[in-house]
Amino acid sequence: MPYLWLLTxxxxxxxxxxxxxxxxxxxxxxxxxxxxxDGLSAMLSQLDFENFVFLTEDDLYWKAYxxxxxxxxxxxVLTLLLGYPIAYAMARAPHEWRATLxxxxxxxxxxxxxxxxxxxxxxLSTEGLLNRFLFWIGAISEPLMxxxxxxxxYIGIVYTYIPFMILPIYAALERLDAxxxxxxxxxxxxxxxxxxxxxxxxxxxxxIAGCFLVFIPALGEFVIPSLxxxxxxxxxxxxxxxxxxxxxxxxxxxxxxxxxxIILIIPIILFQRNEQRQQEADG
Amino acid sequence: MNRLSxxxxxxxxxxxxxxxxxxxxxxxxxFNESKLVTVWAGFSTKWYGELLSNEAFLDAAWVTLKxxxxxxxIATVLGTMAAYTLVRGGxxxxxxxxxxxxxxxxVMPEVITGLSLLLLFISIGMDRGVVTIxxxxxxFSMCFVSVVVSSRLATxxxxxxxxxxxxxxxxxEAFRIITLPIIAPAVVSGWLLAFTxxxxxxxIASFSTGPSATTLPMKIWSSVRMGVSPEINALSSILIxxxxxxxxxxxxxxxxxxxxxxxxxxxxxxxxxxx
Numbered sequence: 001m002p003y004l005w006l007l008t009x010x011x012x013x014x015x016x017x018x019x020x021x022x023x024x025x026x027x028x029x030x031x032x033x034x035x036x037x038d039g040l041s042a043m044l045s046q047l048d049f050e051n052f053v054f055l056t057e058d059d060l061y062w063k064a065y066x067x068x069x070x071x072x073x074x075x076x077v078l079t080l081l082l083g084y085p086i087a088y089a090m091a092r093a094p095h096e097w098r099a100t101l102x103x104x105x106x107x108x109x110x111x112x113x114x115x116x117x118x119x120x121x122x123x124l125s126t127e128g129l130l131n132r133f134l135f136w137i138g139a140i141s142e143p144l145m146x147x148x149x150x151x152x153x154y155i156g157i158v159y160t161y162i163p164f165m166i167l168p169i170y171a172a173l174e175r176l177d178a179x180x181x182x183x184x185x186x187x188x189x190x191x192x193x194x195x196x197x198x199x200x201x202x203x204x205x206x207x208i209a210g211c212f213l214v215f216i217p218a219l220g221e222f223v224i225p226s227l228x229x230x231x232x233x234x235x236x237x238x239x240x241x242x243x244x245x246x247x248x249x250x251x252x253x254x255x256x257x258x259x260x261x262i263i264l265i266i267p268i269i270l271f272q273r274n275e276q277r278q279q280e281a282d283g
Numbered sequence: 284m285n286r287l288s289x290x291x292x293x294x295x296x297x298x299x300x301x302x303x304x305x306x307x308x309x310x311x312x313x314f315n316e317s318k319l320v321t322v323w324a325g326f327s328t329k330w331y332g333e334l335l336s337n338e339a340f341l342d343a344a345w346v347t348l349k350x351x352x353x354x355x356x357i358a359t360v361l362g363t364m365a366a367y368t369l370v371r372g373g374x375x376x377x378x379x380x381x382x383x384x385x386x387x388x389x390v391m392p393e394v395i396t397g398l399s400l401l402l403l404f405i406s407i408g409m410d411r412g413v414v415t416i417x418x419x420x421x422x423f424s425m426c427f428v429s430v431v432v433s434s435r436l437a438t439x440x441x442x443x444x445x446x447x448x449x450x451x452x453x454x455x456e457a458f459r460i461i462t463l464p465i466i467a468p469a470v471v472s473g474w475l476l477a478f479t480x481x482x483x484x485x486x487i488a489s490f491s492t493g494p495s496a497t498t499l500p501m502k503i504w505s506s507v508r509m510g511v512s513p514e515i516n517a518l519s520s521i522l523i524x525x526x527x528x529x530x531x532x533x534x535x536x537x538x539x540x541x542x543x544x545x546x547x548x549x550x551x552x553x554x555x556x557x558x
Contacts, residue, residue, distance in 0.1 A: 086295060
């Protein structure tokens with residue numbers, strides 16, 4: 001009985017939710033939206049493959065997709081290299097610290113994304129704080145050009161997405177049974193070898209989840225390349241935004257979005273699979 | 284194993300320095316006298332004064348706040364319902380699709396979500412402005428709420444609800460008296476999450492707004508593109524301060540609640556034993 005009752009009570013909002021989400025999905029692929037009216041539908045019905053052909057002909061888009069993939073990939077690796085030691089140290093910290101450490105990792109996530117990216121503009125610019133500091137300690141004699149290069153984009157992505165990497169790895173490492181490592185060490189493993197053979201494989205789920213959580217949003221990132229990357233850095237999110245707002249070419253922008261979506265489907269499905277496997281392993 | 288090796292201490296220190304130094308610098312430089320953001324010229328609060336007399340910023344802040352409060356409240360109601368359906372609903376027609384729709388916006392790039400929403404608003408001929416931003420924000424933050432709430436619901440002892448139903452409560456009463464108080468911390472943190480997401484959002488708001496409404500992130504964005512400005516530093520510091528104190532306060536309240544709940548449970552266990 002309660003089953004049936006709840007189903008009816010929550011069916012109505014469910015239908016609303018369903019409708020909202022479904023119409024979004026249909027609209028992300030304009031040619032498949034059958035109920036379009038007036039001018040827009042005329043515009044979109046001509047769309048067909050022309051825009052996609054246009055995308056393949058103009059190598060700007062190719063380059064943008066490829067460089068987005070490259071930037072997202074490299075920054076994911078960097079985030080992992082930086083995030084893993086932090087997550088590891090957190091999981092090894094005394095119990096009573098852990099809640100506070102978690103809090104400190106999550107707190108930046110609550111603060112405005114835009115502001116956190118903006119904070120780097122002042123640090124990385126030619127007369128910025130980093131250059132002044134390096135100059136002051138005598139490491140450089142010429143100011144480094146960091147802002148408006150892809151280095152700045154890497155720094156920005158690593159900085160803003162590192163909590164997404166740390167949290168799942170930390171969750172995996174915290175569950176890890178420390179006696180396994182002790183056993184390995186007792187059996188003659190060196191610490192490095194024990195880490196490599198026990199800790200890494202057992203935190204694999206967390207590593208994979210973290211990498212996807214960084215890679216997927218980084219691929220479509222718009223704010224970071226626009227603020228830190230300057231005109232030299234091509235990323236597809238930025239191209240889409242400019243296509244839409246500066247060039248006002250909506251069909252092309254939609255086509256760019258559809259292809260980005262197709263590229264993203266693979267990592268999203270892999271991510272969901274990984275999550276499911278994790279849950280099954282836990283249950 | 285509860286001893287930190289020096290390597291761990293170093294990585295923690297570096298990690299947190301990396302996370303917090305940029306924001307700290309931003310806050311420090313918001314008190315800078317000089318217009319040049321990178322040159323320190325003495326302590327001053329004049330940028331805060333200038334910010335507070337800037338009508339455009341205040342208007343944008345008001346719009347943002349309105350959007351955030353309303354959209355996060357609707358999102359919390361819808362998201363909680365969705366979570367309840369997902370966790371308690373069992374198998375029903377279209378369940379996979381439904382859960383897919385809940386999870387997809389979490390990882391969807393904002394440019395795509397924004398674009399699709401904009402096309403929706405245009406195709407149904409809706410005037411774009413504050414209302415459309417609210418709708419857009421409700422749609423994506425609802426999903427975050429439902430994820431937070433459903434993780435709490437999944438670990439929830441179902442027999443409590445069933446006991447209430449056996450004792451004659453109507454399903455709605457059971458939900459209100461039993462379920463809701465227990466999942467309340469998750470609902471509150473879901474609301475907070477939706478609220479900050481809405482305060483934060485630049486991309487989706489830029490897509491779904493019209494000429495009549497500008498939010499604070501959009502305002503910040505247009506001035507930040509010109510380069511660093513001390514006014515934005517001041518504004519950022521205010522926002523960082525507000526969010527930090529809000530989150531710390533919320534976590535303290537939650538902590539108190541869990542401590543109390545634990546104590547009650549312990550007392551309850553003792554009573555049961557005595558019987």
